[in-house]
Amino acid sequence: MEYITLSNGVKMPMLGYGCFLISPEECERCVSDAIEVGYRGIDTAQAYYNEEGVGNAVSKAIAKGKVKREDLFLTTKVWIMNAGYENAKKSIEESLQKLKTDYIDLLLIHQAFNDYYGTWRAMEEAYKAGKVRAIGVSNFYPDRFMDLALFSEIKPMINQLETHVFQQHKDDRKYIEKYGAHIEAWAPFARGENGIFTNPVLYKIGAKYNKSAGQVALRFLIQSGIPVIPKSSHKERMAENLNVFDFQLSEEEKKAIEAFDQGKNIFMNHEDAAQIESFFARFGVK
Template sequence: MKLKHFFPLLAGISLGASVSAASVENDMPYLTLSDGSRIPQLGCGVWELNGQEAYKSVTESIKLGYRLIDTAQYYRNESETYQAVLDSGIPREEFYITTKLNPSNGSSEKNIRDSLDRSLKNLGGKIDLVLIHWPFSNDEMAWRIMEEYVQEGKFKSIGLSNYSPEALRRILKIAKIKPVLNQVELHPYNSKYPTVAEYEKEGVKVEAWSPLGAGRQGLLRDPVIADIAKAHGKSSAQVILRWDLQRGIITIPRSKNPAHIKENISIMDFQLNDEEMKQIDALNRDDALWDI
């Protein structure tokens, strides 16, 4: 995997105008993962936010109805993210919390276990989903350890991030517990239809990081998306996130701007028609930050 642009590290097939795989609670669509767990399809990411910013962002997100919260060891804001969940007063079981193992903590079995235990401490002793943040030399060892944590009831589900189809198949060969999802860069300029199809063939859901292109490449100013947004009385960001939902993609936009956080979740009251979906699909350039 190679970073194609200078950019800090972050961390399938079109379903047409409706998400038949999703059930809806309070207008939020949920998807069912291969292990039977249910995950909200739209979440709050805290990449590149310091602890205080993450706390404020998650607090605001929770008020607006977000229940999927995505953090990572690499982000160094797990504790603040979880404190916002606690301070909300909403029962923990209503949330779906994801974190990621930092491969920098994967040099030995002891280091892997120690880092996972720190995440457990930071996030209240039980985590809904733990991902390996990107492939590394000891990731098969890490996967076996993560399987133990599932069997011990510490993690509900485990998965991957930034794994190519080939790297995914390598993990599948040694896995006793199957990855439930793969979190990858995905947006209209990097729509990943062929690779998403490969993931889904293995029963692995896809979650989009940088769904809005991280503000780069002029994606939010694309005239095709802008015209569709105007027709619906929505923003370009809202159209892109709606495109994700209708593809059956889980999506985790990140923002510390309260107006943007509200804008991102205000996408349950409209649908893109098949022609609009195709127009957005046609924007693909295979233009990715990460080459996987």
């Protein structure tokens, strides 16, 4: 495993296991399998409703001596409906309980909506109290990211963004890194969109190293210094997705993949009013 060092010195795995869209029941099995095949980073969120599944899998793996807590890197995220100082503070305690842990390795604000300044204060407090080892944000576009970074005591250490070969954040990245954070890639496979798993360029590059198109897509991000959190419910795919540390893309191959960049999100544009309105409506906010 390779690691990235956050601005406070904490080391985070370059590849972790993503838990989005995994049912609460299935999550324990998936995370147990992920730990078994060698994952040490686990990415969940209050809004995934599967923190308990993560907590069960992790605590059982630790009790059976399969892994040490200090070798795991647990990420969760404060949801929009838990925003604001008091609500966020309470929700952090709930996440700790559900995850069955004394500390969260990385705590993120899930979306830049509602009272995220209040949320940030609660997170800074949890960080100072040792309940959280690193804090950051997710889906913060450069304007909101810089606002929080410039006017807070502690600057976000991560900005988890939709990032894949079709959305590489070449420009945003400069500003995010300038103010102390690293980009982390959610949906590093673009959830299979645009035929990523059968893309002829990725496939051809992969054939040279005996790797799949998906492995090349992950390797590209990792080699660009972007940590990734691919999701799969299948154990054999979990193993495949983790097996990306024994080859190196050439400069020419990286350039060929850089050309895929469309510079925009596939799944959600947080600046599109109509999209945001229907997104909020799903949570009864109108």
